[in-house]
Amino acid sequence: MRILLISPNTLREPYPVYPLGLDYVAGSVAARHQVRIADLNTMDLADLARLVAEFSPTLIGISCRNIDNTEAATSRSFIREYQQLVSWLRARSRALVVCGGAGFTIMPRAILAAVGADLGLVGEGERFGLLADALDQEQDPCLIPGVITPDSPAAPPLPPPWTGPQRRDFRDDAAHKRFYLEHGGMLSLQSKRGCSFRCIYCPYPRIEGRQHRLIDPEEVARMALKLEAAGASYFFITDSAFNSDVPHSLAVARAFTAAGVSIPWGAFFAPVKLPPEYFSTMAEAGLRHVEFGTEALADPMLESYRKPFRVREVFTAHRQALEAGLHTAHYLLLGGPGESRATVSATLEQMERLTRTVLFCFIGIRVYPGTGLYRIALEQGRIGPDTDLLKPVFYQAEGIDQAGIEAMVRERAGQRINWVVGSGGSGGADTVRKLHQRGYSGPLWEFLIR
Numbered sequence: 001m002r003i004l005l006i007s008p009n010t011l012r013e014p015y016p017v018y019p020l021g022l023d024y025v026a027g028s029v030a031a032r033h034q035v036r037i038a039d040l041n042t043m044d045l046a047d048l049a050r051l052v053a054e055f056s057p058t059l060i061g062i063s064c065r066n067i068d069n070t071e072a073a074t075s076r077s078f079i080r081e082y083q084q085l086v087s088w089l090r091a092r093s094r095a096l097v098v099c100g101g102a103g104f105t106i107m108p109r110a111i112l113a114a115v116g117a118d119l120g121l122v123g124e125g126e127r128f129g130l131l132a133d134a135l136d137q138e139q140d141p142c143l144i145p146g147v148i149t150p151d152s153p154a155a156p157p158l159p160p161p162w163t164g165p166q167r168r169d170f171r172d173d174a175a176h177k178r179f180y181l182e183h184g185g186m187l188s189l190q191s192k193r194g195c196s197f198r199c200i201y202c203p204y205p206r207i208e209g210r211q212h213r214l215i216d217p218e219e220v221a222r223m224a225l226k227l228e229a230a231g232a233s234y235f236f237i238t239d240s241a242f243n244s245d246v247p248h249s250l251a252v253a254r255a256f257t258a259a260g261v262s263i264p265w266g267a268f269f270a271p272v273k274l275p276p277e278y279f280s281t282m283a284e285a286g287l288r289h290v291e292f293g294t295e296a297l298a299d300p301m302l303e304s305y306r307k308p309f310r311v312r313e314v315f316t317a318h319r320q321a322l323e324a325g326l327h328t329a330h331y332l333l334l335g336g337p338g339e340s341r342a343t344v345s346a347t348l349e350q351m352e353r354l355t356r357t358v359l360f361c362f363i364g365i366r367v368y369p370g371t372g373l374y375r376i377a378l379e380q381g382r383i384g385p386d387t388d389l390l391k392p393v394f395y396q397a398e399g400i401d402q403a404g405i406e407a408m409v410r411e412r413a414g415q416r417i418n419w420v421v422g423s424g425g426s427g428g429a430d431t432v433r434k435l436h437q438r439g440y441s442g443p444l445w446e447f448l449i450r
């Protein structure tokens, strides 16, 4: 078969991200099929039209990474763009169109219907190889776990985690790689799948599963060296929380050191209780940016969100990271169940005490099906069973509304540049773009640290 994999994600905020998922999807396809990747960050529709005409794909896979930008005040949905792309492809190709990806897996049936594709593949993309083989051999693709059609039930069952071979087809000569090297020098890397924590609002365990599937640390280090050899000057570890398996994350860091990985990197961390030498081991291995998923700095809110730590652990992890010489940022998520003026005040008070850091405040929590927050919102009558969650819906706390929270945050933030509402918007992304053009690499929020 001739297979065209498309990454339609041209979002530049906070910066363009390498379409890592498609490396794994491409890696799942048997060698007898031909695969091309089209990344719309690197080509316009005229280029894509030429590629479709020349290559004449029989199967097209579209990666639906983002549903929306998850920012309540400046909400932007991408579903219409996916739908327009599918219609545009239909006018030029008779190929079967399949959707997949992280965003797709959160609401597969609704997205499939909205974009008008033929099939969807829920969960990990490794089953795409099986799908291509089934279509090639004229077998029923719907027998493959995770494959859905427009007639599937509204909430199709999640397929079990993929336990077969996982191969990343990272090509040094891939045309799109150059774009990311020229826009920040950043490529990405995965060290495991799954998150075992149970935070009430989070769809990650649904996307990747709760059970950790660890990649051999030496294998992760080999891939890091490959990215470095390909010209990357930075990489981001895309794991939901890099330290949700502390021994494995330490083993990966030690494997980086042993292999001689020399470029800096960043990752998401949960500010849980960690061994004293944790961040110094990470720093030795090249970690530069620690992005803490802190979410609140008031214990009742951390409890409400079912976070696996409390305020005291946040301060300890923060101090450990600073002592190891690392840049730290904290992501806060305000407005969940139980939020009130008092809890926002308590969080703001503690934010003042977090020194030498950047605080990204997301106000309003996106409600995703299958999460604890969804059930709470349903029980409280804030949404109904028929509410269309594809249109971004944000939980509305009883005690304070989003505008009230934003006013409190902005008033407290004053002129401080290290207190950022959301991901920093287009202004922040423009600054990052200019710095990337001047040769800086990485996420660059360290310039905001105060």
Ligand code: B12
Pocket: 009, 010, 011, 012, 013, 014, 015, 016, 017, 018, 020, 021, 022, 024, 025, 060, 061, 062, 063, 064, 065, 066, 067, 068, 069, 070, 071, 098, 099, 100, 101, 102, 103, 105, 121, 123, 124, 125, 126, 128, 186, 187, 188, 190, 203, 204, 207, 208, 236, 237, 238, 239, 240, 423
């Ligand atoms: C790491 C990460 C980031 C990092 C990326 C860093 C980097 N350099 O790559 C940062 C912090 C920058 C980031 C930013 C954003 N992110 Co983000 N991010 C993630 C995270 C944790 C992992 C993504 C990842 O790379 N996974 C590893 C790869 C291998 O997995 P994958 O892409 O999902 O691909 C697999 C499958 O999905 C599938 N697949 C993928 N494509 C296809 C295609 C086909 C045809 C098929 C069949 C299968 C398939 O196969 C792959 C292998 O199994 C996910 C949550 C999660 N756990 O998935 C959120 C997530 C993707 N992000 C999300 C969002 C919203 C954003 C932002 C818009 C947030 C913001 N306002 O800043 C931006 C957008 C950035 C951009 N330009 O697109 C949402 C998307 C859902 C939604 N609501 O739209 C997610 C799901 C988190 C969430 N809130 O639920 N993100």
Ligand code: SF4
Pocket: 195, 196, 197, 198, 199, 202, 203, 204, 205, 240, 241, 270, 293
């Ligand atoms: S630790 Fe992070 S990824 Fe894991 S469930 Fe909680 S919010 Fe989600």
